[in-house]
Amino acid sequence: MLEIEIDGKKLTVPGGSTVMDAANSIGVHIPHFCYHKKLSIAANCRMCLVQVEKAPKPLPACATPVTDGMKVFTHSDQAVTAQKGVMEFLLINHPLDCPICDQGGECQLQDLAVGYGQSGSDYAEEKRVVANKDLGPLISTDMTRCIHCSRCVRFTEEIAGFQELGMANRGEFTEVMPFIGKTVNSEISGNVIDLCPVGALTSKPFRYTARTWELSRRKSVGAHDGLGSNLIVQVKNNKVMRVLPLENEAINECWLSDRDRYSYEALNSQERLTKPMIKQGGVWQEADWQTALEYVANGLKQVVAEHGKDSVAAVASANSTVEELFTLRKLMAGLGVEAVQAFARNADFSVKTQGAKWLGQSLEELSQNEAVLIVGSTVRKEQPLLAQRLRQAVKKGMALSLVNVHGDDLLTKLAGEVIVRPDQLLEGLLQVVKAVVELKSVAAPAGIDLANVVVSDAARAIANSFEGKAKAAVLLGNIAQTSARYAEIYAAAAALAALTGAKLGVPAVAANSVGAELIGADLGGNVFAAAKKAYVFVGVEPEFDAHNGSQALAAAKQAEMVVVMSAFQSCAMDYADVLLPISPFTETSGTFVNMEGKAQSFNGVVRPLGETRPAWKVFRVLGNVLGFNGFDYNSSEEIRDEALAGDTAARLNNTLTSAVAVSAKSAQGLVRLGEVPVYQGDAIVRRAPSLQATADAALATTVRLNAATIAKLGLVDGGKAIVKQGQGSAELTVKLDAGLLDDVVRVATSHPLTRDLGEMVGAVEVLKG
């Protein structure tokens, strides 16, 4: 520990701290632009100059290490003169366009110019002008305003993992730009907007729509991935205008994925459903809530009476809140219906664990692992900030490895990577299990047949990366979770975890997957395998949110009665009998349980649009209309307290209840690799126009194959191909993906272009288009 003095205040700080760290620890503010606690030190803005006793000139606080007995003055004459001088230089080329600048009111340069600048300048010459850059549909640029702090450049390199932005040229010709002709395509690119201390990088969808001081800031929780990022939702005139991250070091740190940041656009879309509607005689008519709810109550009661309680299923989005799923389940239980399924994207429902499946540790504990293996995951797109967290952990020495079905770059160093066909994910994992068994010279785990498994060098590298590591984890990604052989994969992963002393973790696919399991909204198996007589869809679009979209849509069309509760009109007009407008996460209070088992409650940030009602209130009324007991809730908090009563942490358990027999099989022929594209995951992101204009969204319209497969099938990179699966087909653009194995056909699921195709992984035909 070193003793220093800042502005006369004595303090002790650990060795290796900078003057900036020391000042922050006692709440002394030193003005700065380029310094950011999560980024490397650049010391190029010079705004943080302070006086240090015995130093001949002012020193940058962000880059000056503390020495014992150091005396720092942040407001002395020398420091103030230096800060004023730097500010004058920074303002030389900065345009005086604050009145038309989106950053106005939340601009660090504006604030510091008031606090540390002068009213005039010695500079009377011309200011420089810099051409704007096209960074894609999410980030708007006004490069003349740039002060070259390089935060955005360091972010893309250090946090996002690939330096998409850079500082070209030099001296007064320096410009921040992407490589010629490229846009910024990172799945967490929006963070550069928050990082930019001036108005050079601003949000494109938000541009010119509101001023920061007109907006109220309300807390919420991200409703798309399993992380549960904390949000600040900014609201004006009862409309969501913008979403920003709320700093929470344990979850999203100070970052936010683009999906959480820009999905709000859908909340104000024309597609919103604002009134209950009933189809009568094939014609849609608006109805009042009373009529609609009585129609639903009578209809469901009648179907149960006529066809039995197994003829009805409720399918909910796993992005629904705890309160919604709990009241839905209670309502269905009242009708005698057991099937309440929030995991319609799964194919194998035979995995039975002793509790709700979860990450097996907190996110912070995950970062501290020395070795982590991820099985079957497009991590960057499934959980963008989890990928970021792992990337930082790898820099601190974590050995990260993958058993995967494609070679997508995680933009970090890997200790080993086994790439297999999508129908061979289990066999890939078994290679690692066998490599560990051989390395440790132990018997094969019970129930796992390793006889036919051939171990690759990559699998041995992964096995070695676990050797001697006290803290390790094995994670099952979305591709593993939706696999038709999930139970076997799960058992193999559990066995590997047991062999290596690692924790088994299941990163939740959706915002409330863990909550849904806690409540028991995972019953009924594949509710579309045999068509039911009646369906209740809560925030779900069967053609996009089921494992086999075409099967689910066909089942919905066959049903006698389909109740659709959604915030959007969607394509439910075809098969629904009644449409009930329910609130998206911004218009209701509720709770999400994230992948680490943490329940986060939030309030509605705006009033429900039109006659939209929170789903839990709809279920409450339905319960009362049907005359069930226990639906007299006064608030969502009462429901939450009942739903999550007791110690929920004790109900999280990834241990299998019974052994699963695991054996390797061989596979051949063309096979589909179907993933849910990053911006197709739920009804909200599917309707966010800016996200749909990104490069990631465009990628979802392609069929990706490796060069050998393209040649074998007589296709052309960039040409058209027709993909056939079951009864359906899709015409897509061919795109080369060197990371795939031979015969793997990578076609997105949950996408309008591929809705007629079948299950996520299965045999396909590909013809030249």
Place this chain on the structure above:
Amino acid sequence: MSTNNLTTHNLLSAESLAQIDREVAKYPADQARSAVMGALRIAQVEKRYLTNDMIEFIANYLGIAPMMAYEVATFYNMYDMKPVGKHKLTVCTNLPCALSGGYTTANYLKQKLGIDFNETTADGKFTLKEGECMGACGYAPVMLVNNHSMCNHMTPEAIDKKLAELE
């Protein structure tokens, strides 16, 4: 780290790639980024100037982001981002040279060749560039021919002689 859109065909000769491999070998295996200056220099020697495609090719070859290579290529003024003539003449106009006749040299060259800085003669023979300190102030004014050969005390007479040699 590799990207999926690796340029499949080589933009450089086998000899140049072998030289780049030598540069890469000078640094630890995970620090190929350090070889970017050498690699760009080797590419420029072969192709006379650097195109964006070439910069991207080199970045991919080294396994770094294209922007990292572009930053370097645009920062240093000895990398040419536009076509240059057969002979590139770079005159130093930094202070010591300027005091010893650097501008006289430059002006003489401009008038003799009929071009300004950053321009190429109509016959494509000469390109004139303004250079930064070449570390030879004692021999001012200095001029660099084709980045690799340094000429001292470039008085008008010396220039005439040098240009005649280059014809």
